Amino acid sequence: MTASSCRRKTVARSRIAAVGAVVVAGSLLLAGCGDQTKGKDSSASSASAPLADKLPAQIRDAGVIKVGSDIAYAPVEFKDDSGNVVGIDPDLAAAMGKQLGVTFDFRNGTFDGLLTGLRSKRYDVAMSAMTDNKSRQEGVDPSTGKKVGEGVDFVDYLTAGVSIYTRKGDTKGITSWADLCGKKVAVERSTISEDLAKAQSKKCPKGKAITIQAFDDDQQAQTRLRSGGVDAVSSDFPVAAYAVKTSGGGKDFEIVGDQVQAAPYGIAVAKGNTQLRDALQAAMNAVIKNGEYEKILEKWGAQNGAVQESVVNGGK
Incomplete structure (x- = not known):
């Protein structure tokens, strides 16, 4: 979601372009909000994942990245008629999971509580059409200019207005x-x-x-x-x-x-968690390079928001 804490800006929530399908977990199905099978999927194991070694050992061993997300923001993330979590973000996460050998477990929360959940370590990352901007990077309330948190780093992956x-x-x-x-x-x-x-x-x-x-x-x-x-x-x-x-x-x-x-959408990562941040950036760039990125954006009509490369903290 562009701006404030968000969804939600270049073309096509800032919470990409116009706008389910089953979400892949690792390389297969990513089920609904917090109810996925935990642990490593055999098809997304570290042995077949070229970037697995880039992850922090704790996450690599668990085989799961816990994702805080407001799963009511179609087509970026939402539940289909069967209750599965689908959309741009889940599909991109699944493609990244194949590179990293982990499952991205999307857990539902209100958008305004995602960064709080990240700070309290309820989530490893927040991925929810969240706009990367200086206020969020620095933990500043844009309305008052006052410091309200430690801020986050962003791994940018899309542009939206x-x-x-x-x-x-x-x-x-x-x-x-x-x-x-x-x-x-x-x-x-x-x-x-x-x-x-x-x-x-x-x-x-x-x-x-x-x-x-x-x-x-x-x-x-x-x-x-x-x-x-x-x-x-x-x-x-x-x-x-x-x-x-x-x-x-x-x-x-x-x-x-x-x-x-x-402005860019970014995956929010806690300050100081640079190893996870850099692993996510490497995985996103791999997905961009191998063509999966383009296919996912075309599937959801979001190709106008495509980026050529994932960068860290590209928001202004």
């Missing part, structure tokens, strides 16, 4: 962020979208502040818009595009205006 969408045929004249003044907008809590809405509201004329309704996940924001409780929703472009394409068979929503705030 932030979009606004409305009910189809009922745009309320909204074509830009300035048009939200005096209107109601729904966002996912602790995302770039929420940060942008707060920043724009401060610029609005007196008496025309934006009424911001923040929810735990993007699906709740969509429901609010569908019911007419707000005038618009803001989220990362890939998520907005997927919602427009799929909700009500494409009859519920429409995107208005252009994307803004293009």
Whole structure:
């Protein structure tokens, strides 16, 4: 999710491009949220994984990387009709798992609690359409400028922008962020979208502040818009595009205006855990080089957000 703590920016939650399938664990199926089989899969064993030795010994021996994720952000990560965790992030994680000889175990959590869970070591990483920016790298609250944590490192893997969408045929004249003044907008809590809405509201004329309704996940924001409780929703472009394409068979929503705030998505790793960070970067670059990356992005319509190389802390 671009911005604040997030999902959620170059083209196509900032929480990539427009928008399941079964998630592969290691090299096979990655099951739903925290209920996967732990330990090493025979097909993703260290013996067949070229980058296994790069991992910290504890993770390599366990055969599992615990991933904190808000699994309600289609098409980046969500549950299919069978309850399996699917999407861009799970597919990329599965491809990385083949390189590292481990399974990525996606564990559901609210987006605004993912970095807290990372700090408390409930997760090894957070992978959830999270925008890499300086505030998160440095552990600073973007609204106050105050230090709120130790910050994290990011392994960047995709670029996305932030979009606004409305009910189809009922745009309320909204074509830009300035048009939200005096209107109601729904966002996912602790995302770039929420940060942008707060920043724009401060610029609005007196008496025309934006009424911001923040929810735990993007699906709740969509429901609010569908019911007419707000005038618009803001989220990362890939998520907005997927919602427009799929909700009500494409009859519920429409995107208005252009994307803004293009920035990289990154896998968050605790400061100091440089061995895991560097192993993830090597695995992502291997997946980019061998062509799996391109195939995964094309599968989910996110190829416009492709990067040529994974870098560490590329967000500004």
